[in-house]
Amino acid sequence: MPELPEVETIRRAIEPRIAGSSIAGISLPDPSIAGAAGPEALRASYGSTVRVVLRRGKHLILLLERNRGLVLHLRMTGALLLDTPEPKDRVRAIIEFSNGERLVFVDTRRLGTVRMYEDLKPLLQRLGPEPLDTDLTPESLGESLARHRIPVKAALLDQHILAGIGNMYADEALHRAGIHPLTPSHELTHTQVASLWKAVRHVLGEAIACQGASINTYRLPNGERGSAHDAFNVAHSKGAQCLRCGTSIERIMVRKRGAYFCPTCQS
DNA sequence: CCCGGAACCTGAAGGC
């Protein structure tokens, strides 16, 4: 599941290859990837120069001129390939650039999207702060969390509160911070918020350094796997022993999502 | 405003 570290890894891989060139054309073997706006909406990007490739939360943004942008979201099983042979199946979109590069969007479950934004502001504004930005402080995170009475696990997954965290890294951050996933967001103490702030940044930073986690289908644009999952303590580890205390990792449901945690370290 | 749940989607996994 591509989350912030995976999308950031992809961004770093494709940015130097396509920034400065223009969008020559987009073909859609699966038109539904363009969503309600339809495939025609993407034509507005043709001929526009990609100034830079940005990431906001889990969104990959090919920034064009005048705050326009082509925005890709990989959702559950999406992947972007740049150097690998084109697969026979599951190719949903191919973006071709003036310098000859071809970005191939493959997606088994067809939940991913490609959208053209004539103005990126609405998208950027509705997303919460970037967890790794310096302007996210323990205080500002605490204020956001205090405004909700949902389980802290659900708060971490809410892209309006923090942008980019998904199920794996939410579990890892909560374990590192020693916080039970069902703890009501507004009941967290200042100490817990500070631990969580630190844990989120640590977990995401380490994962980027490992080029993301390839527990499932995630691959780098060159087809390689990331190794961040080797450092996981709880995510997808039901029955394994907690590396800190030896207790068996448990899995409960929080808002219909699997939540892995250590019942001893996170109580 | 706030929260919970359904829907979207396909393949893997589990039950009988």
Next chain:
DNA sequence: TGCCTTCAGGTTCCGG
């Protein structure tokens, strides 16, 4: 063995 059901989770939408 094979059919059927459930589950996986990011996001949006709908209803209480």
